[in-house]
Amino acid sequence: MLTDRLYFQGCPEYLQAARAACSLPVLRKDFMVDAYQVAEARAMGADCILLIAAALGLADMQALEAQAMTYGMAVLVEVHNGEELDVALQLKTPLLGINNRNLRTFEVTLDTTLGLLSRIPADRIVVTESGILKPEDVALMRNNKVETFLVGEAFMRAPDSGVELARLFA
Incomplete structure (x- = not known):
């Protein structure tokens, strides 16, 4: 859930509503850059935080990961x-997201995930992010042993996100 108002039109209440509505793990998907945000995420009810390698160095990611782990949170x-x-891959977390959106050009290609798969150890859980817009995209990823998806745009643009979920993952 996006909670950043300024850049993503999110709010903490979205995360809190998601937490209240289901027992599934909830990800705070904002750009985490300091320890306060990790504590804040836990206080909001998040089970997991996002660390973006393009925005953080290894030492910062390790520190934020360690803090999240002290709160019992995933990364x-x-x-x-x-x-x-x-x-x-130097972090402890098994959760590895591959964002198919180029942050500089905003171009999206599923080849990003496909091109990195062979370099990822079997003990990691690959989450393909961005660009999952049709059932064929899901099938392509599943045919390449990717079973975990972070989908946002397709649901946000759909008039009924539940119907869109059923359509994508039928």
């Missing part, structure tokens, strides 16, 4: 390329 580390992957 999803997000990468966009091989260089970021090399850094991310």
